[in-house]
Amino acid sequence: MSRNLILGAFLSSLVVLAALISFVWTPYDYAALDIPNKLQPPNVQHWFGTDHFGRDIFSMIMVGARTSIAVALVAVGIGMVLGVPLGLTAAARKGSWLDEVIMRGNDLVFAFPSLVIAILITAVFGAGAINAIIAIGIFNIPVFARITRGAALSLWEREFILAARVSGKGAARISAEHILPNVANLLIVQGTIQFSLGILAEAGLSYVGLGAQPPTPSWGRMLADAQTMVSFAPHLALIPGLAIIVTVLGLNLLGDGLRDWLDPRIRVARA
Amino acid sequence: MLRYALKRLISLLVSLSVASVVIFAVIEVAPGDPASFMLGVNAQEDTLAALRSELGLDGSKMQRYFNWVGGMLVGDFGTSYTYRTPVSQMIADRMWVSLPLALYALMLSTLIAFPAGIYAAARRGKPGDLAVMGATQLGIAVPNFWFAMMLVLIFAINLRWFNAGGFVGWGEGVLPGLHSLTLPAVALALPQAAILARVMRSALLDILSEDFMRTARAKGLSRRQALWRHGVRNALIPVLTIIGLQFSFLLAGSIIIEQVFYLPGLGRLVFQAISARDLIVVESVVMLLVFAVITVNFLVDLAYAAVDPRLRSRS
Numbered sequence: 001m002s003r004n005l006i007l008g009a010f011l012s013s014l015v016v017l018a019a020l021i022s023f024v025w026t027p028y029d030y031a032a033l034d035i036p037n038k039l040q041p042p043n044v045q046h047w048f049g050t051d052h053f054g055r056d057i058f059s060m061i062m063v064g065a066r067t068s069i070a071v072a073l074v075a076v077g078i079g080m081v082l083g084v085p086l087g088l089t090a091a092a093r094k095g096s097w098l099d100e101v102i103m104r105g106n107d108l109v110f111a112f113p114s115l116v117i118a119i120l121i122t123a124v125f126g127a128g129a130i131n132a133i134i135a136i137g138i139f140n141i142p143v144f145a146r147i148t149r150g151a152a153l154s155l156w157e158r159e160f161i162l163a164a165r166v167s168g169k170g171a172a173r174i175s176a177e178h179i180l181p182n183v184a185n186l187l188i189v190q191g192t193i194q195f196s197l198g199i200l201a202e203a204g205l206s207y208v209g210l211g212a213q214p215p216t217p218s219w220g221r222m223l224a225d226a227q228t229m230v231s232f233a234p235h236l237a238l239i240p241g242l243a244i245i246v247t248v249l250g251l252n253l254l255g256d257g258l259r260d261w262l263d264p265r266i267r268v269a270r271a
Numbered sequence: 272m273l274r275y276a277l278k279r280l281i282s283l284l285v286s287l288s289v290a291s292v293v294i295f296a297v298i299e300v301a302p303g304d305p306a307s308f309m310l311g312v313n314a315q316e317d318t319l320a321a322l323r324s325e326l327g328l329d330g331s332k333m334q335r336y337f338n339w340v341g342g343m344l345v346g347d348f349g350t351s352y353t354y355r356t357p358v359s360q361m362i363a364d365r366m367w368v369s370l371p372l373a374l375y376a377l378m379l380s381t382l383i384a385f386p387a388g389i390y391a392a393a394r395r396g397k398p399g400d401l402a403v404m405g406a407t408q409l410g411i412a413v414p415n416f417w418f419a420m421m422l423v424l425i426f427a428i429n430l431r432w433f434n435a436g437g438f439v440g441w442g443e444g445v446l447p448g449l450h451s452l453t454l455p456a457v458a459l460a461l462p463q464a465a466i467l468a469r470v471m472r473s474a475l476l477d478i479l480s481e482d483f484m485r486t487a488r489a490k491g492l493s494r495r496q497a498l499w500r501h502g503v504r505n506a507l508i509p510v511l512t513i514i515g516l517q518f519s520f521l522l523a524g525s526i527i528i529e530q531v532f533y534l535p536g537l538g539r540l541v542f543q544a545i546s547a548r549d550l551i552v553v554e555s556v557v558m559l560l561v562f563a564v565i566t567v568n569f570l571v572d573l574a575y576a577a578v579d580p581r582l583r584s585r586s
Contacts, residue, residue: 112564113522
């Protein structure tokens with residue numbers, strides 16, 4: 001296992017763990033106001049300090065991890081659930097009108113600046129976590145469709161697929177039983193990368209007020225609140241930012257590490 | 272080449288048409304009637320009807336779609352619901368902030384990424400390469416609006432080299448204008464530079480293992496000469512494509528960065544329009560951004576085909 005994989009797995013699990021623990025325990029109630037103790041820098045009682053309402057930032061970061069992970073995870077789920085079958089179908093019907101329609105549709109979604117469309121969607125249908133998920137998820141669909149189709153196309157040329165066809169299996173069954181398990185590794189790696197992009201996108205949308213709404217803590221929202229106070233309470237901006245960086249960096253390293261680890265060619269080359 | 276260009280042109284037009292339909296449809300299903308929003312809850316029905324007809328909201332959906340698209344083709348983006356000024360005028364004013372900002376960031380990103388990528392590729396596997404690659408991993412993970420806030424904290428609040436926000440306007444001269452766009456441009460450029468440096472490095476590494484590089488060395492060129500004369504030049508082809516694509520990220524990314532620096536660009540216009548439910552402005556700005564992105568991608572494809580004949584024959 002590479003250093004990337006270990007470090008990435010460590011950082012990612014740190015964040016996931018914080019999110020999970022926050023369901024049962026946080027040092028303080030993340031929503032409890034404590035005005036006399038507002039804007040405290042990090043100290044023994046409040047490890048990450050307190051915000052302008054005296055809320056404990058450590059607790060807010062833990063609960064914010066929940067929001068980030070939930071939004072990004074569901075967005076990746078949307079991309080996989082819709083994108084992978086599209087990619088498998090396009091590959092199984094290569095060259096047909098169906099393939100053409102699916103791939104042109106993908107190109108079209110790719111051509112859109114995703115952030116702009118996310119803003120459009122949340123602007124029209126209202127700001128909130130659900131709309132943020134949909135806005136981010138839509139742009140995951142072509143990513144997974146394209147990567148699935150590309151990998152599946154080369155598999156369809158292989159002899160074991162020919163054998164499956166000779167044995168009388170239909171295209172749908174071959175796709176599910178033979179193609180899908182063989183592209184799973186690729187999808188896991190891509191899923192990790194889209195997950196990290198989703199975290200960044202969610203933070204951006206929340207920052208401009210189009211993501212999760214208060215009182216639900218989200219890292220982007222915390223940064224937006226911190227902006228006017230950054231001159232006298234820099235920790236308000238520093239800590240949520242570092243939380244985002246640690247998460248995204250961890251997921252990217254994990255993705256890179258998994259790609260190397262799961263790709264047998266690289267493993268052979270290294271051995 | 273002509274056939275390829277024609278084919279791409281048709282797909283450009285299809286993309287733009289579909290994009291306009293999608294944007295129009297999304298705005299169409301938006302809850303709320305702009306006329307009653309503007310006049311408030313106590314408005315009389317006949318006043319509302321008069322305003323609707325004035326805003327062109329009383330036709331059929333089809334009619335309104337074609338009015339909108341037809342208007343845009345001749346530069347008429349309609350009239351803002353809230354400001355009652357032509358949207359095209361509002362966009363033109365803001366464009367003078369957003370476009371220079373995106374171009375400035377693109378230039379910075381290229382200036383940072385090229386040397387970093389070439390340096391890393393030339394020292395593959397050595398400490399210098401690892402340092403650059405580590406820095407780029409970090410650069411990709413940093414949200415640009417957070418980086419922007421840190422730049423403000425350091426260079427505006429502590430060192431006082433720049434203003435924390437706002438734009439002086441080009442009327443003050445080019446240099447003061449650029450000066451007030453510098454921090455936003457750096458914030459936008461850094462994550463893109465990280466991506467571009469990685470592309471530059473891997474493109475160059477691919478080239479370095481080619482036979483013609485060995486030939487170049489065998490005929491007596493030094494490593495450095497071979498790298499610059501044959502390596503970098505060939506690696507530029509994939510890198511230029513990415514630069515084209517980055518333009519769209521920068522233009523879209525400037526929407527959020529403008530919020531951090533209170534810059535009066537397209538991004539702020541969109542958010543002001545969203546909060547005022549001035550949907551015609553939102554609709555037009557989004558369409559314009561999509562148009563810019565799709566058109567730039569089209570031009571990049573053409574440029575790519577022009578330098579790489581293999582691409583033309585394959586399509």
